[in-house]
Amino acid sequence: MDKFCQNMMFTYVIVYEPPSYGAHHFSLCRSSSNDQVKTSMKNPKWIDELHKQQKFIELDTVILAINCTTAAKKSFERHVVPRRSSSQLSVFPMFFVIIGHLVSKFMASFSTMFYFVLQFFQTHFNNESESWIYVTSANVFKRTAWINIQIRCSQILYWPIFLQENDLRSQSCVEYAEKAAMHRHSMWSTLVVDILLGNLVGWSLFYHSDTICLSVLNFTHGFATFLRSGCVWLMGNPAGFKLNGELAGVLGMVSLNAIQIWSTLWIFVGFIFNYIIRGLSILGILCGFTVPAALVVDMITFATLHVSTLNWLIALVYSLQIQALAALWRLFRGRKWNPLRQRLDSFDYTVKQHIVGSLLFTPLLLLLPTTSVFYIFFSIVDTTINLICILIEVTISVIHATPYIKIFLRLVKPGRFPSGIWLEIFGCESSSTVSPNADFTDKMTSSNESCHLKDFNREKSSFLVSVLHSNYLSIGKVVLPHYRNVFLGVSRSSISTAAYGILIGQRIPSTCGTLLPSPMPWMSLPYKEYWCLCHDSLIACFR
Known part of the structure; x- marks a missing residue:
């Protein structure tokens, strides 16, 4: 239970489940305006008057504070509280640490070998002014093959970067940590699904x-x-x-x-x-x-x-x-x-x-x-x-x-995709009168607008108790923004332009205007430094 708003007129107490990374957090989204919780009874008159009064509570600040409290506490304990000595560790954690070090060294060595091969091809075949191989391959496979090869190579090279720890802002707020984790794991979920489909089709061929x-x-x-x-x-x-x-x-x-x-x-x-x-x-x-x-x-x-x-x-x-x-x-x-x-x-x-x-x-x-x-x-x-x-x-x-990772997490843990909040009021008393039904339950929805609270019965209130709940995004709303970004180049005007071009004898475009993820810059780190980067990233995951 957290008390975040108090003045001379009333005390407003909100009961909520502390946000935690990997479980749930709260968020104010405009998309939640269509998913507000339907009430089974008519709203009291004081709730209608509540929305007509002057606003003085910023829900954005409140939700940010709620998302930061538990995350900041855990981050502080992880960095400040001294770790236990090795003698206090049990046998299983020590065995897990040893296995983690061995796996990290093996994966770092294997990744460095692959990094060396990619750097070799990059050095010898990517020189446009001298290498005829690059010019020929770029002219023959100039549509999507060359771009997809660059995307795949850059994804393989950048895996230790995405496994590194997040910045301090992400560690101190559950919402930012969730967004950083989604961005970090989306690439690898796409890579895994792509390789699985490639093996399925490849072995069949x-x-x-x-x-x-x-x-x-x-x-x-x-x-x-x-x-x-x-x-x-x-x-x-x-x-x-x-x-x-x-x-x-x-x-x-x-x-x-x-x-x-x-x-x-x-x-x-x-x-x-x-x-x-x-x-x-x-x-x-x-x-x-x-x-x-x-x-x-x-x-x-x-x-x-x-x-x-x-x-x-x-x-x-x-x-x-x-x-x-x-x-x-x-x-x-x-x-x-x-x-x-x-x-x-x-x-x-x-x-x-x-x-x-x-x-x-x-x-x-x-x-x-x-x-x-x-x-x-x-x-x-x-x-x-x-x-x-x-x-x-x-x-x-x-x-x-x-x-793919968002679809899977939405099915398993919908709390990681909040879409607006709603308040379930179950306690309301004033200094002069008590509610005839003090344990009644009502639901008040809130979208991206700030909420305001003042005395609702024109009397001096004592307290108002409510429970903070969260709406969740549907799978369609989770996936739709990604597909909308892909088909930005496709519109009715482009289709009509292509149809008109066919009628007058112009060439129609051979691509549909879909967008691919842009290849990341090519890495030019020394091999020893790249090995250390891979090893440290894996050790951080086992830790």
Whole structure:
């Protein structure tokens, strides 16, 4: 029981459970306004009058003091109270300390070896001006694979930093300690889940690599046959449309030659494709699911390079044709586009300009259906490929953004995710009169606004006793902010812009705008210092 507010008018006593790290704490959140506790009876009149009076108690300060009391006391006792001598320790704690030292030395040595390997690759392959390996790999795997590899390496390098003790502010307040712990453990929970998924998928790929390789090769052969059949169909009379035979023949032959050349080159890839599948499986086992998934995205982009090139070429012809028709249509209307003021102005064209415009407008308009059907076909194929890549990228972003440790702790200990407070009043007496029902129970909710207390019966009160309770966040509200940060680049305007770009012949973006965690700066510590850092971090955990 804690008494935190007293003046000449009343004494307000609040009973609460002391906050402790790993159990619960109190917090004022705006999201709690929708989760206020529903009362089973009507609020007394004095509670309504209470909210109309002048506020003079800051609940933020009160909640901060409540969260700090027990944490500060424990921190003070840990640093001030002398430790027991080794003779007073039992056998089990001494055995635990010895095991902790041995495990710390082994893990520190293993981590330092891995740190040495990463530093070696960083030194020899990350020199853009001299190393052709870095330039080639960055150009081939420039979408998400390179970023995911950097994220994974930085997460592995920074594990002793995240295991170090928190600052004094986090140690003296349960709320800050909880936030620091969530930030520290979120990365490792994501890493563990990612590696588990990588092992699950990686071992499956490794044991069924021959079957998967044969299935992928058959799919690529069928995909090439589909492209050839589509081009031959477009060169005739697709869906009964009468197209220009000469233009359809030129576009069809260019497309068929590009598809045939790429199919011939893909035969050589088929001989080593089994090794590629095994390499992806091993990479998934060691680095997690996101790294091989990102490599798959880049491999799909590389394998369908002929489709994207043909789509770009035909889209260029289609967009130029659309722009020429729009300009000629403005000529007939006596309009001219003003690029400075971004508007249409009136303009007097000459007779020769109208004649030339008429001669150009007719063939361009008649050739537009032929160009359009080729553009629609390759746009549908290229958009389907991009959607598959975007779906994989969304999966990678969701794996990185999902707060697994928060979901688990919310299911086990919901008190670690408070969302506002509410007061259960069970004792209320005044100096002149006593409540007719002194042991009645009522519930008063409070959000992020400060509460104020004065004499509620216009009489001099003696005391008011209440119990402080906390609301809890739902799992949806715990997870939703993380997903909202991931999809910041996705909006209705971006989707409408992409749809409009397809109509006028522009290239649609190959990424959906999802955000990945930014790679941390590369560490350049000496190996001995890094070993000491790993060892001290693990010793602190065992301690």
